[in-house]
Amino acid sequence: MFTPDILLPGPTPVPVAIQQAMLTPMSDHRGSAFTPVLERVRHRLATLFEVGPSGGIAVLPASGTGALEATVQNFFQKGDAVLSVSTGAFGNRFRDVAQAHGLVVDPYTVPWGQAFDPAPVVSRIRQHQYRGILLTHNETSTGVINPIERLTAQMVSIPPAYRPLIVVDSISGVPAIPLPMQTWGVDVALAASQKGFMCPPGLALIAASGNGLKHLQQDRPHRFYFDLGPYFEDKLPYTPATSLIYGLDKSLELLAAEGSARRYQRHRLLGQMTRSFGHAVGWNPFVEEIVASPTVTSLGVPAGSSPTRVRARIAALGLQVAGGMGPWHDTAIRIGHVGAITPATLFAGLSIVAHVTPHPSRGLEAAWQVWHEDLDKEEPYDA
Numbered sequence: 001m002f003t004p005d006i007l008l009p010g011p012t013p014v015p016v017a018i019q020q021a022m023l024t025p026m027s028d029h030r031g032s033a034f035t036p037v038l039e040r041v042r043h044r045l046a047t048l049f050e051v052g053p054s055g056g057i058a059v060l061p062a063s064g065t066g067a068l069e070a071t072v073q074n075f076f077q078k079g080d081a082v083l084s085v086s087t088g089a090f091g092n093r094f095r096d097v098a099q100a101h102g103l104v105v106d107p108y109t110v111p112w113g114q115a116f117d118p119a120p121v122v123s124r125i126r127q128h129q130y131r132g133i134l135l136t137h138n139e140t141s142t143g144v145i146n147p148i149e150r151l152t153a154q155m156v157s158i159p160p161a162y163r164p165l166i167v168v169d170s171i172s173g174v175p176a177i178p179l180p181m182q183t184w185g186v187d188v189a190l191a192a193s194q195k196g197f198m199c200p201p202g203l204a205l206i207a208a209s210g211n212g213l214k215h216l217q218q219d220r221p222h223r224f225y226f227d228l229g230p231y232f233e234d235k236l237p238y239t240p241a242t243s244l245i246y247g248l249d250k251s252l253e254l255l256a257a258e259g260s261a262r263r264y265q266r267h268r269l270l271g272q273m274t275r276s277f278g279h280a281v282g283w284n285p286f287v288e289e290i291v292a293s294p295t296v297t298s299l300g301v302p303a304g305s306s307p308t309r310v311r312a313r314i315a316a317l318g319l320q321v322a323g324g325m326g327p328w329h330d331t332a333i334r335i336g337h338v339g340a341i342t343p344a345t346l347f348a349g350l351s352i353v354a355h356v357t358p359h360p361s362r363g364l365e366a367a368w369q370v371w372h373e374d375l376d377k378e379e380p381y382d383a
């Protein structure tokens with residue numbers, strides 16, 4: 001009768017204001033109604049990613065994986081040596097995309113549930129001549145946030161001529177988790193519409209710094225629709241996904257109204273509430289607190305119960321949560337808390353999850369307590 005509530009790491013709930021913006025009637029996508037909208041979207045994205053004065057933004061019709069593929073195709077050539085640092089399923093996907101396009105990939109794989117350690121990564125970079133390094137900001141399959149800033153800080157000591165292009169898949173990170181590209185020295189960052197941007201799936205966002213754009217390959221054979229040159233130059237090569245872009249325009253307005261500091265704090269709080277809930281009901285979070293993601297949490301279900309059955313029972317009560325991935329498929333569920341989720345909507349979702357746990361009231365008390373203590377630190381969230 002009702003559409004299900006969702007606590008997923010994508011797609012995420014779409015606010016009514018964004019749904020309404022997507023109903024804007026069609027017009028010439030090179031005409032006076034749409035042109036300023038796309039300009040504003042690209043300008044706001046450049047600010048949000050902090051690409052710097054000579055950086056640029058490409059908005060493509062694709063899901064996030066399209067951004068991974070277009071990045072590999074446009075910033076590298078077949079035969080280029082790259083270091084892939086993988087902390088889970090999405091790091092593996094980035095590696096696989098690079099391999100599929102003929103890059104010579106040195107795979108550096110971190111055990112499931114851990115973040116990478118910058119020191120061994122930097123020492124590999126010093127020993128090899130990589131053209132690029134492929135990183136995941138927030139590993140959605142495990143619920144781990146990686147230390148991008150500590151890595152880039154250590155890479156400053158490498159002479160610029162030997163410094164590889166730093167490419168970060170931040171699809172479940174930006175805009176919920178900070179990735180100030182210019183300050184941190186990130187060259188290319190990727191995002192998608194259906195996670196923190198609170199839009200439906202369908203837009204891939206690629207942000208490049210001035211240095212990143214210098215590495216955009218000029219000779220780009222085997223690329224046509226996903227040749228990023230025209231997209232970065234604002235040339236609108238083909239019909240854009242206009243309705244989604246109207247939605248993204250509204251999203252960027254809502255994100256700016258909340259402000260980045262409050263948004264980052266809200267997502268940290270949502271992660272803390274979810275982990276406290278998990279500890280209190282005996283569904284322990286699978287990753288260490290120090291690397292725990294603000295946007296998605298893996299909770300272990302007790303031995304003997306199946307995550308698939310647990311998720312089906314939760315779904316029957318009106319809430320969809322995600323399954324564990326990879327080696328955690330049979331032991332964990334994932335709760336997404338990214339995008340248009342407030343502490344109150346998370347709490348309502350957890351009150352559904354609580355029904356299938358052994359200690360429902362303990363779990364809810366713990367989550368509520370974390371929320372309550374946060375009220376003393378922060379201004380309350382405006383409705």
Ligand SMILES: *Cc1c(COP(=O)(O)O)cnc(C)c1O
Pocket residue numbers: 010063064065066090136138139140169170171172192201
């Ligand atoms: C969601 C996600 C992707 C892309 O997935 P799509 O289904 O293609 O949108 C890539 N990387 C990460 C880290 C993600 O969270």
